[in-house]
Structure formats: structure tokens, C-alpha cells
Amino acid sequence: MGCRQNRFEESVLEDFEAATPFNRVEIYHAFDRFLELHQQYRLAASSNPDESFTAPGDRDYLDADGFINPEFSLPAEFIATHMPQLKENPFAKRMLDIFIATDSGQMTFIEFLDMVSTFSPKNSREKKTAHAFQIFDIDQDGLISREDMYVMLDMITDEPLNESVKKKVVDEVLIEVNKKDADGLNTEDFHYAISRSPDFAR
Numbered sequence: 001m002g003c004r005q006n007r008f009e010e011s012v013l014e015d016f017e018a019a020t021p022f023n024r025v026e027i028y029h030a031f032d033r034f035l036e037l038h039q040q041y042r043l044a045a046s047s048n049p050d051e052s053f054t055a056p057g058d059r060d061y062l063d064a065d066g067f068i069n070p071e072f073s074l075p076a077e078f079i080a081t082h083m084p085q086l087k088e089n090p091f092a093k094r095m096l097d098i099f100i101a102t103d104s105g106q107m108t109f110i111e112f113l114d115m116v117s118t119f120s121p122k123n124s125r126e127k128k129t130a131h132a133f134q135i136f137d138i139d140q141d142g143l144i145s146r147e148d149m150y151v152m153l154d155m156i157t158d159e160p161l162n163e164s165v166k167k168k169v170v171d172e173v174l175i176e177v178n179k180k181d182a183d184g185l186n187t188e189d190f191h192y193a194i195s196r197s198p199d200f201a202r
């Protein structure tokens with residue numbers, strides 16, 4: 001049977017391998033990152049002054065049989081503000097929202113794995129671009145509209161920009177992809193814009 005502690009059940013691992021571009025070593029590596037955030041969260045939660053709040057235990061991620069519970073979750077807000085790759089990213093919260101299926105505000109390990117594998121170098125540029133489109137299409141209507149871009153500009157900048165500056169920036173983006181008079185970028189325009197930016201989604 002081997003040691004179950006800190007292992008996934010075989011069928012769970014097989015599902016992960018089928019659903020992501022990751023091999024087992026990479027899946028466990030992603031889990032280590034999640035666990036590290038869990039430990040940080042426990043530490044932060046242990047000093048919560050609210051007496052009705054119960055800080056999570058250090059073995060909360062194991063199920064009754066001692067395997068890692070893939071549904072084990074952490075607050076999305078905590079991940080967005082503490083994960084080294086995300087905390088400087090103005091779109092971090094938005095990125096997490098795309099991968100979280102429920103409105104619980106919690107991200108499960110399954111969702112976390114989906115997110116980190118999507119943006120890993122092992123995933124195709126097409127898939128990364130498709131996810132980036134979702135992140136930027138704020139109202140999820142299939143078009144990155146001028147309004148969506150105004151919302152994004154507000155996310156990037158510390159101080160709100162005035163309307164005419166925002167309009168100017170968005171006009172320049174649209175001119176750049178030869179869509180001067182368009183209402184926004186559809187997926188095709190977006191792929192084109194990304195293809196001109198070699199640093200994206202490496």
C-alpha cells in the first residue's frame with residue numbers, strides 16, 4: 001500500500017495527467033506550492049482576532065484515508081496576494097476568478113493546478129492566449145470592448161486616469177491592431193495583437 005501521507009490517490013493522479021500537460025513530478029511540485037500557501041495562510045489565520053474564526057489545521061488537506069484531498073481549498077484572495085508569481089500582477093484576482101467554478105471565494109487544488117498548468121511553458125501558446133482573452137473580456141461577452149479596456153486600465157494604474165487619457169490609450173491599442181474604428185477586439189484581433197508581442201505567454 002505504501003505511505004499514503006502526502007500522496008494523491010492513483011486515480012486522481014491519472015485524472016490530473018489526462019487533464020493537464022503536467023507529469024507527476026510537476027503535479028507534486030504544484031501541490032508543494034499550494035501547500036506552502038496553505039502554511040502561510042495558517043500562520044496568518046492563527047493571529048485572527050475574531051474569536052469565532054477557526055484557523056485551519058496543518059493536516060486539513062488530507063482526507064479520512066490519509067490521501068491528499070484534491071478539493072482542499074484556500075481563499076482566492078490569499079492566493080492572489082501571496083503567490084510570488086501573482087502578487088505583483090494587477091490581473092491576479094481576475095485570473096483566479098476565471099479558474100474558480102463556484103462563488104465561494106475559495107480556490108481548490110484542482111482549480112489551482114488547472115491555472116498553473118495553463119500558464120506553464122508546457123502549455124500551448126493558443127491555450128494561453130485563449131485564457132488571457134477570457135481574463136481581459138471583463139463582461140465575458142466575447143469581445144474585449146473599449147469598456148473592458150477602461151476597466152483594465154483602472155486595474156493597472158494606482159490613480160484613476162481621466163477619461164480622455166483612457167480613450168487615447170485605447171485608441172492607440174486599436175490603431176496598433178488595425179482596428180481604429182472598432183468597438184473592441186474579438187478573439188481573432190486579440191490573437192493578432194498577441195502574435196506581435198513575442199514576450200507574451202512564453
Ligand SMILES: [Ca+2]
Pocket residue numbers: 137138139140141142143144145148
Ligand atoms: Ca467584453
